[in-house]
Amino acid sequence: EIVLTQSPATLSLSPGERVTLSCRASQSVSSYLAWYQQKPGQPPRLLIFDASNRATGIPARFSGSGSGTDFTLTISSLETEDFAVYYCQQCSNWPFTFGPGTKVDIK
Amino acid sequence: EVQLLESGGGLVQPGGSLRLSCAVSGLTFSNYAMSWVRQAPGKGLEWVSVIGESGGRTYYADSVKGRFTISRDNSRNTLYLQMNSLRAEDTAVYYCGKDRRGNWKYVGTLDYWGQGALVTVSS
Numbered sequence: 420e421i422v423l424t425q426s427p428a429t430l431s432l433s434p435g436e437r438v439t440l441s442c443r444a445s446q447s448v449s450s451y452l453a454w455y456q457q458k459p460g461q462p463p464r465l466l467i468f469d470a471s472n473r474a475t476g477i478p479a480r481f482s483g484s485g486s487g488t489d490f491t492l493t494i495s496s497l498e499t500e501d502f503a504v505y506y507c508q509q510c511s512n513w514p515f516t517f518g519p520g521t522k523v524d525i526k
Numbered sequence: 527e528v529q530l531l532e533s534g535g536g537l538v539q540p541g542g543s544l545r546l547s548c549a550v551s552g553l554t555f556s557n558y559a560m561s562w563v564r565q566a567p568g569k570g571l572e573w574v575s576v577i578g579e580s581g582g583r584t585y586y587a588d589s590v591k592g593r594f595t596i597s598r599d600n601s602r603n604t605l606y607l608q609m610n611s612l613r614a615e616d617t618a619v620y621y622c623g624k625d626r627r628g629n630w631k632y633v634g635t636l637d638y639w640g641q642g643a644l645v646t647v648s649s
Contacts, residue, residue, distance in 0.1 A: 453635045455571075462621050462639035463563075463571065474626075474637060506571055510634020513585045517571040 421445055421509050423518035431526040438494040440521045442507035447487045451511040454483055454492045457520075458503045466505075467492060497523070528552035528638045530622050535643030542612050546643055548605040548622030556580070556600040559625040559633045562607045564618035565642075574620070575607065578630045590616075612647045619644050 422445040432438060442452065450470040455463035465474040467483035470490060480495040494501055502525050507518040534546040548560070562574040575586045575596040584596055595608040605622050620643050623636030 451634070457571075462642055463636075464639075465626070465635065465637045468626060468635045468637075508571075508573075508635075510632075513576075514587050515573040515576070515634045517573070519570050 420514055421448060421512055421516055423507055423509060423516055425505075425507060425518035425521045427521060428519070429522045429524065431524055432497055433526045434497050434499055436497050438492075438497055438501075438523060440492040440505055440523075442485075442490040442492070442518050444488045444490075444509060448509040448511035450486050451509055452483075452485070452490050453508045453510065454481075455506045455508060455517075456501075456503045457506065463506065494523075499525075528624070530624065530638055530640035532620065532622055532640045532643035535620065535645045537646045537648065538612055539649050540613060540647055542647070543608070543610045544612065544645060546607040546609070546620055546622075546645070548607075548640055550603045550605065550622075550624065553624070555598075555603040557628040559628075559630060560598060560605045561623045561625065561636060562596060562605075563621045563623055563636070563639075564616075565621070566615075566618045569618075572618075576625075576633060577605070578633070579628060583630055609645070612645075614647050617645060617647050 424443045426441045452470045454467040457463045471483045504520045529551045531549045561576040577596045593611045597606045622640045624638040626635040626637040
């Protein structure tokens, strides 16, 4: 099973700040990596697929990069609605796995 | 508008059974693989199972293999999860999700999710 590690576990930031979230895989997943955003009481929302492609309707302030084992999700300027938990997920090999999440909260 | 609506959750005793349903509208259901993903209270996400467009291919997490069965009825645009021999550790919100692409080779990215069904296993 491919294990995904996310860092940091929690980030406390202010609106307008730039955010960089990290996801590392225990073995190569090529570019088969997605990022999801989840708010309390809601299902996850797809942000990025195939490491760097924004899903439909996702604002341009969200971007993804990386391949192999190291990936990054960047939010160029935090909006108040961006405070949430972010999960990376690989679909290179079954079982598909999620990282433990990074919580971005308000400073 | 694409909509996924889960039903069938509830309280069940350990060792019991439950069947979840996910009614899908707003797309050609038979073109897409579908999945179940669960989230225990206050915890992260776990991919439970995935089924191909025609229902002929399935994967299961080791934690549910032999106890859960995923299926679909393309004539009813509905996805199912039959859960048997339930344990306390199966307590979670169960989400159904639609795969982004209609190709089994690239299965594993969910672009639409339901609101979730809570399953509680307790005596």
